[in-house]
Structures are given as structure tokens and as C-alpha cells.
Amino acid sequence: MKDIQVIESTQTTTRQKISAKNVKVSYGETIAIKDVSVEIAPNTVTAFIGPSGCGKSTFLRCLNRMNDTIDICSVTGDIRLDGENIYDRNVDPVQLRAKVGMVFQKPNPFPKSIFDNVAYGPKIHGLARNKSEMADIVENALRKAALWNEVKDRLENAGTGLSGGQQQRLCIARAIATSPEVLLMDEPCSALDPIATAQIEELIDDLRQNYCVVIVTHSMQQAARVSQKTAFFHLGSLVEYGDTDQIFTAPVDPRTESYITGRIG
Amino acid sequence: MSKVTPSLLVRDDRTKRRNAAERRFRFYGLGAIGIAALALVVLLTTVVSSGVGAFRQTYVTLEIALPEDKLDKTGTRDPDLMARVTTFGYAPLLRAALIRQLAELGITTDLSDKHIGEMISKEAVATVRNHVLANPELVGTTLTIDVLTEGRVDGYFKGRVTMESAALDGNTSPEALEIAQRLADLGVIKTRFNWRFLTAPDASDQRPEAAGLGVAILGSLYMMLVVLVLALPLGVAASIYLEEFAPKNRLSDFIEVNISNLAAVPSIVFGILGLAIFINFGGLRQSSPLVGGLVLTLMTLPTIIISTRAALKSVPPSIRDAALGVGASKVQSVFHHVLPLAAPGILTGTIIGLAQALGETAPLLLIGMVAFVREYPAPYSETAGLFGEAATALPVQVFNWTQRADPGFAERASGAIITLLVFLAIMNIAAVLLRRRFERRW
């Protein structure tokens, strides 16, 4: 795969947050991902783009072992978070997911109050010693998710009563509350209207200050707007990976170019 | 975020505790399944082990002398005149036969003649009498016939009665059982498969060994026929109306609520309905399979409607659209296209509804089906009409036998349960096979 050489030269000075080597994923007989290697830098937004069914979401779900919940799914290869193999036998996916949070395609707030939605993660991981600490964590997370001002007077209301965009920001707040190091976002705006999308995109840009963000998107414009690095997936393999500017202006691989210009996908 | 990030490779205490809680929780779930499985196994094994004896019965081979001077004083061999000799006239003959056979076989005993006679079932006397009345030419000869032994002798060979329990029992004695054992060693007493249990009518309190399920099976069969003939068309018609034609209005809503509520009304309430409406108000006959069938029809109707509607729903709208598109009317599209496609599902639901009706007991108690019935009910008679003759039903027969004092009836009740469960198993397997065979994925 020629795409791998591209990154070797650009990113050697900074330590990588996540490095994946030769990752293969299969669902029973069907192979979803073949031989993907990627290095993801801290404090950047990395976008995975590609036509639907290309394996970008599957790969994202490998990064916090969400694929473990699917029985027939098997993952091989090597994925390291801060140098530690996350598929090591000693790694508990529960601890891993506390470090690598996830936001899903459809806003999925729990049928609880707004407060309890955000407090859920800290509660199960035991991050707060008392009520006031918990309140601080919740407020902090909601502020970071740019939702605090809208909901501070109705924290006891059901999270499901918010608008779609607010629900998604609530889900982001919920993920932030466990103080993860990486945030995975699986098409976080696909179920939202343009205004809510703009708000979330703005938020993603802010989040870069504190977190390593990986976002899967089917919208190339979105990738161009929010990300610094972009990876293009096609038919289960990583075709090209590099700076977003470079991918969109001077793609190396002809397939990337076809996709960017709208000829495939 | 100035947080020291601990290594992923080390599990912290909290994670360990959480994982332990996870394992406990999983174990509770497994435990619940285990409890259910255990309950099922215990339930079935106790019923089968205590009821399997009902399918075997102990018989004694008697050589009965049939003297003319006792049985046919006129010498005409006219069955009507011979019928004047009641069972009291026959009982001494059977007793004498057994006593003589004991002597011939060299079995000596301290037991009085009366007690020896009591080893033979009271039913046996009637059996012999009926046999002689049917074959008058036998009078004056010696009849060799297998007759039922008394319930406790039967129980002894099935392990229900032991020497210890016999010593405490006024109706039998260890001596009698010893004789029975020696007769069995000599092949005079034999235990064999008990067809009578499935064919004979019920018997009185004193003779559990003679009690059978014939009338109950017939009664259940008649009721199932009534249920099938009424519930299937009614249920299908109601489902078609609600699923395909009902306008969205108050009346349809009201009917829907009624059906879902009826599905959850206690079955005994249907018994009260049957008693008050069909018997008291409508003047139909008590204990009749017709009333039983009507009550069970109303009870199973919601089940059949719910499954039929599911079957109709699973036929995709494109089929209806296709029919309507070529100019068929709504009625034609439903009867020509939707209904045939939904038929397997409807049939499966009907069988399951029938199985439910077959096992139902409580409502039948109230409409008088607990009565003691020894006559096989005819499906139609001049006096009682269609399915009007008194009958019992399988589950009610079980209840009936549990209320009897003689422990022999406990075995009969469990045996009846086995029979009932076999019928239910056959129906359910049929439903499953039907579903597998015709299941369609759209």
C-alpha cells in the first residue's frame, strides 16, 4: 500500500496518540477491513471519509473495541493507544472506553434527566467523590459541549425532550464527562439539520484543544471544514492518508481524486 | 487535563469490582434459567413417574364355572331373563373360582374366603356378567377370562402398595399380597398394557383400577370440534374485519379494547358466563359438550384473533395493492390474495388456541362437567340434540380424580395428565411443523 509512506515523512516529531498497524476486521466470512495502518496525532481532528460501506465506521469502532459487542466480529492486527496494545489480553474494554469516548450517528440520550445523562459515565467510573464534585463535572462537561446555557435551568428534565442538535451535544457532553483522551465520532451530524450541524462542527473545532478527535463523515465538505488530517477509505482498505489540505487539493491516489471530484461514491 | 493516565494493561480495583458485579449479574440470569429448567424437569418427572402406572394394569386369569342353576334357572338362554341375575349372583362364582385355583396350585392361606374374594376387582363381576349375557351359550361351561385385580393388589405390583402400608390398610393385608405375589410367580396374575385406561368410562370411588378416560376423551373431542367449527370462522372473520375493513372510529377502537381485555379475563369468569347465559338463560343442557364448546370458543376467540391479525399483518401491502391495481374490489383482494397467504399463520394460531382450550379446566367446572358420567355421550340424540349428552373433559377428569379418597386415583389423575400432555404435545408440534413448512419471509 503506497499510502503508508505519506505519513512516515510528515509526522515523526510528535508522539502519536493512536497507532494502528495491519488491522483486519471480518464479520464471520465477510472481510470488512483489510490491512489498514494509521497513525493518529493528539490534539488534532482526524476525519475518515469514503463511500458508504467502505469500512470507515468499522475501523472507528475498533479503536475503542465497540466491535466486541458483536459476536461474529473478529479483529486482528495491532492497535496501540499511547504505546499500549488495546487488544492485549490484559486490557479491559471497560477501562479502554473510559479513555476513548464515543459519539454515535443518531443522538441516543438515555431515558433519564439531562443531569443523569451526563453524570452516568462519571458515576460508573467513580470519578466524583461527592455530590458537589459531580455537579462540577456535569457543569464542566455541558459547558465544553456548549450546551450549558441552554439547559442549566432544566437539568432535571428528560434528555429525550431536547431537540436533535441539543441531544447530540448532550451525547458529546456525556462522552466528555468521563474525561477521555480520545473522542470518536461516528457521523455525528448525519441525523441533524444544517444549523445544528454547524453548531456541532464549531464544537468539534473547540474540542481539539483538549482531545484527540476522530470523526467519521460521509460529507467531504465537513471533513474539509473540521479536520486537519483526512483518511480516505475505499472497499475496506485505506487508500490515502494525509493532511486534509493535501488530500483535497492534491490527492496522490487516482481513487481519492475520483471520490473527491464526485466520480465514485 | 492534567491527569495521570494509568496504564491500560493494569486493571484498577474499581474495574475488578465492576467485573465481579458483572459476573454475579450474569450468574443470576443463568440461575433464573436454571430455576425454570429445574421446575420443568421436576414437574414433568413427578407427573410421569406417578402416572405411568396408570398405563399398566394387573389382571388375574380366572377359570369360572358358570352353573346353569344359578345363572339361567329357566334354561332358555334368553338374555332378558338371564339379566335378572344381578352382579350379586355372579360375585360368589368369581370368589369360588379363585379359591379353587388357589387350592389347585397348592397355595394355602389363613385368609378368609371373603378376603380372598376381595382381591378381585368389583368391576370384574360386571365384566363377567356382561360377557355371559353377550354369550349365553357359555352357561354351563367353565369360562377362562382375565379380570381386573383389586386396586391395592394392582398397586402392589406397581410399587405403590408395600407390605408395610398394607398392614395399616383396612382394605387389604400382607397375606393377600403374598398370595398375589405367588400367583404372579405362577403366571396367574399378569401386568400388561392398559388399553382400558384410554377407552373405559370413569368408575366409582371404590374401584380406581377400573377407571378410564373414554368418556373424558370423547367429551374433549366433541368440545374441540365445537370450538374449531365456531372459533375458526368467527376469529378469522373478526380479524379480517378489524385488520382490513374497520374504519378508524370509536366502534372499532371499542372492539379492539374488548378483545385485548377478553384475552386477559380470568377463565373462571367465562365459566360464570356459560352458567348464567347458556344454561340459565339460554336453556342449554348442563354438562353438555355443546355448552363447554361454546364457553371455550369465547375464551379462545381472542387468542385466535390476535394470531390471525398478526398473520394478516405479515402479508405485505404490495400484494393488496397489486390486486386492487388490476381492478379487484377490496373484498376480492382480501379473500383471493391476502387470506390464502395468511392461511398457514392462521392455522398455527388456531391449533395453539385449541391446545389452550383443551387444557382449560376452571370454566368447565361451573357448567357441570365434573359430573360422574359412565355413558359414552353420542354426538347427536333425539332428546339432547347436537353434542347435548352429558360428558366430562380430560382436565376436568383429572380434577375429579384428585377429589377421590382412594390413593389409586392419584395414579389415574397423573396418568390422565400424561395423556393430556401427549395430546397437547402433538398439537404444538403440529403447529411448529406447520410454521416451519410454510414460513415465508417477505
Place this chain on the structure above:
Amino acid sequence: MWVFEFFISLPVVVIALATIGFWGAKVRATAASQGDVRTLAALPKAHATNAFLSVIVPVLVTVFVLYLIRSIAQKQGIETLSFPVLYWTVLGVAALGCIGAIRQSTRSFRARTASERWIKFLLLCASSVAVLTTVGIVLSMIFETANFFRDYDWVDFFFSAEWAPNFRGDSALGILPLLWGTLYISVIALLIAVPVGLFAAIYLSEYAGPRMRGFAKPMIEVLAGIPTIVYGLFALMTVGPLLRDHFAQPLGLGDSASSVMTAGLVMGIMLVPFVSSLSDDAINAVPQSMRDGSFGLGATHSETIRQVVIPAALPGIVGAILLAASRAIGETMIVVLGAGAAARMSLNPFEAMTTITVKIVSQLTGDTDFASPETLVAFALGLTLFVLTLGLNVVALVVVRKFREQYE
């Protein structure tokens, strides 16, 4: 007598008339077409169907209505309709329908529309059987209950703690001891059925692999398919003596095989599949995205179930429990065989107590004299039972319906 006339001759004649109508209309319509059926407004087949239904449907309606009138009149002591009158009226209706339909079969008659009207009418009648049943249940119990309260003070019935029927009169017929037994047994049954059923449902829908499910689901369905008389016999022959010999007697709590505990335990087992299958539906209705959200935050599976799935499925589970409670209250055979017949208000679960359903059975079986309060009380008990279960069912249905709407 008239048995033969009503069961044999009437149906035969009616079907014969319907068949005559069928062929008559067909022949007439075909003749009217003068060899070209396309000139007709409806196919001859439709004319035939219409004629057949024009006989059958009015006959069914007439039989039902006349029988109803006759029975009501008879209740009032009036012999209005003798059987010959009934018989000839029905035949008259059949003949009229037959002749009318044949005469209608002309070239321009829209027979298909007409026959479809008959069909829709039949379908509507069939679905109103459910309503008639409910009406029948309510009326049958209300009338007899009213009769009962004429003889017996309703205050005593609802608030007296003594149940001592006496067929020579002067009975004490207070419902409280029966209600107590009913509720006590139901509570024990639910204490067993709810945790076991719920955990079984959780395990099956969240943890079990396909093989485990393939074994456990049918097993639980078998448990659900066993008739209650079998459970009753199990209580009577196995569980009762077992509890007496190993718990009640050693603990000095009594020596009765039939007891609240016996009935409650067995009823609990009976309700397990009920609770588990309804909870299973509720748990499966919770969207997978909800679970993903929780897993994504690093929750363990059991944390996800306890804090996300169960709260989300709670209305459905509550509905299941309410329906199970309604079942428990109305269950008859297990308590008849397992609970005993003594009306008693005691806390000792190893004592025999009795329930509403047991007393309905005992007051209405055997020779029943519909004038005595000892018999009529069964209808008052039945009505109480009906109202209790109806309340639970309606609440459960509403809760479950709301829940379904939430995820649809």
C-alpha cells in the same frame, strides 16, 4: 321437544333454499345476459353468491334475535314464541331471501356490490362477538349480584371478615378473608415469578448465545403451554407434601399440605414464562443505540442493563407484572388444589387459606339453587374478580401501549 327439527331439518332446509337461490340466480343472470356475460353489471357467479348470502345471513340474524327474545320472555315467565312459530318464521325468512334474490338477478343488478355488503356485515357481526361476550359477562354477573344484594347486605359482603356459608341460611359471607388469601398467594407468586422471569428474560435477550437461546426459549414456552390443572396436581401431590414435611412441620408452622406457600410457589412457576416473555419483548424493544451509548462510555454489560436498558424498558416490564398479577388473582385450578378451602386471615404462609376463585367454584358446583344467597354470592365474587382484573388489565394495556409508541 323439537330437537330434530332444529338441529337437523331446519339447517338442511335452509341450506337447500340457499343452494336453490345460488343456482336460480346464476341461471337467471346467465339467461338475462343472452349469451354474452359482458352485458351484465355483475358476473353470474356474483349473483349466485349474493343469493346464497341473502338466505344465510338473514336466517342467522333471525335465529339469534328470536332466540334472544324467547329466552328473555321465558325469564319473565311469558311463553311468547313457541318452537313451531320460531321454526316457521325462520323458514319464511329463508324463503323470502331466496325468492327476493332470484328476482333481483337482472341484467343491471350490481350483484357483486350487494354480496360484498352481506360479507362485510357478516365480518362486522363476527367482530362484535367480542363485545357481546363482554356484555354477556357483565350482565350475567350484575343481575345475579343485584339479586344477591337484595338478600344480603352489601356492607357485610365487602367489609365483614367472616366467611361461613351455611346452606340452611344465616350465612356469613364476608369477602375479606377470601381477598386476603387471594392477595397473599398472588404476592408470593409474584415474588417468585418477577425476579426469575425478569432475570431469565435479561439473560436470554442480552447474554445468551444462539445455542443457549435455542434451548432455553422453547423450554420456557413449554412451561407456558402446560395447563394449570397440571400445576395444580403438582402442588397437590408434590410441592404441598414437600413443604409440609421439610418446612412447616420442622418449623412448627402447621401441618397442612395445602397452604398459601404451596399455591404461591407453584403459581410463581406458572407465571415465570408469562413475565419472561413479556419482559423479553420490552427489553428487545429498547433500541440498540441506547446500549451502544452506554458501552461507548465504558459501562459494563450489567451496568448497561441495570441503568439504561431496564429503565428504558420499565413501562413494558411494569405492564408485564400487572398482567401477571391479574393472572395470579384470577388463577383457579392451582389454588383449588393447592391452597385449601378454609377462609382465614393469617400471616402464616404455611397455613391453608382460600381465595375468591376457590369459593366461586365451591359455591357453584354441585346442586345449585339459584335463589339462595349462598349460591348467588359466587356472582358477587365473580364480579369483584372481574373488576379487579379489569382494572389491572386496563392499566397494563395503557402502560404498554404508551411504551410501544415511545419507540415506534
